[in-house]
Amino acid sequence: MADLLVRFWGVRGSAVCPGPATVRYGGNTACVEVRCGERLIIFDAGSGLRPLGNALAGELVDADLFLTHCHLDHVWGLPFFEPCYVPDTRLRLWAGNLLPDLTLYEVFARLLGEPLFPGGLDLFKARLEFRDFVCGQTLHPHPGLTLRTGPLNHPNQATGYRLEYAGHAVAYITDTEHVAGALDDNVLALAHGADLMIYDCTYTEEEYPPNAGRGHSTWQQGVRLAEAAGAKRLAIFHHDPAHDDAVLDRITREAEAAWPGAIIAAEGLTLRLPLR
Numbered sequence: 001m002a003d004l005l006v007r008f009w010g011v012r013g014s015a016v017c018p019g020p021a022t023v024r025y026g027g028n029t030a031c032v033e034v035r036c037g038e039r040l041i042i043f044d045a046g047s048g049l050r051p052l053g054n055a056l057a058g059e060l061v062d063a064d065l066f067l068t069h070c071h072l073d074h075v076w077g078l079p080f081f082e083p084c085y086v087p088d089t090r091l092r093l094w095a096g097n098l099l100p101d102l103t104l105y106e107v108f109a110r111l112l113g114e115p116l117f118p119g120g121l122d123l124f125k126a127r128l129e130f131r132d133f134v135c136g137q138t139l140h141p142h143p144g145l146t147l148r149t150g151p152l153n154h155p156n157q158a159t160g161y162r163l164e165y166a167g168h169a170v171a172y173i174t175d176t177e178h179v180a181g182a183l184d185d186n187v188l189a190l191a192h193g194a195d196l197m198i199y200d201c202t203y204t205e206e207e208y209p210p211n212a213g214r215g216h217s218t219w220q221q222g223v224r225l226a227e228a229a230g231a232k233r234l235a236i237f238h239h240d241p242a243h244d245d246a247v248l249d250r251i252t253r254e255a256e257a258a259w260p261g262a263i264i265a266a267e268g269l270t271l272r273l274p275l276r
């Protein structure tokens with residue numbers, strides 16, 4: 001069976017948080033590399049995209065980058081992705097329907113327009129393609145590779161993904177907020193029987209009430225959803241920048257005790273599917 005490999009380059013939400021207190025889990029924002037055989041898939045372009053780009057030095061990059069949404073913590077890595085400055089790079093950026101009448105190209109033209117970024121999109125030497133789709137569509141970017149998509153509960157909307165390749169499934173579900181006491185059918189569908197469910201676990205259940213409405217969920221809800229969906233593993237992801245290594249160690253212990261399939265995402269964590 002062909003290889004499916006998942007590597008985490010940025011596991012934070014909201015803000016980068018480098019420093020000695022976060023050195024083990026990492027301080028970069030959302031970016032996950034998935035290798036499907038020869039194919040390179042990237043989820044989100046947070047600050048973790050920069051070290052991923054550095055690791056790709058010398059490799060002819062032909063990649064598909066799927067964005068959950070365009071909040072800054074998921075897009076600000078793009079101008080620091082070195083392959084963007086290599087003429088032979090082919091990079092296809094995908095996003096589910098953003099604001100009405102706003103294309104993905106326009107979002108990046110704004111983000112990288114003067115005076116926010118000197119030089120703008122014209123600095124890029126690579127061939128970039130911006131591909132807007134309607135959230136809910138099933139995407140077939142390459143033979144043998146399917147991405148199912150579904151809407152998440154988040155300000156300005158976000159798109160959840162379910163990547164299927166060689167008989168395996170990885171669900172990438174961030175940023176999303178749950179409704180207390182209910183299980184989100186869209187999330188359950190994306191995570192159904194998945195080998196790995198990567199989920200927005202910004203808060204603990206205790207921290208959640210004062211943060212209700214901000215568009216994020218808890219690791220406890222992640223466990224409920226993973227169990228109900230029959231997912232084999234839950235990767236606790238999109239850590240609150242306020243959660244230092246000591247807090248994340250405690251969350252790891254509690255989550256593993258709550259459900260043996262729980263693992264915590266850390267920068268550099270590499271998983272080869274199927275997990276044993």
Ligand SMILES: [Zn+2]
Nearest residue numbers: 013014073175
């Ligand atoms: Zn986020």
Ligand SMILES: [Zn+2]
Nearest residue numbers: 069071154175
């Ligand atoms: Zn967001």
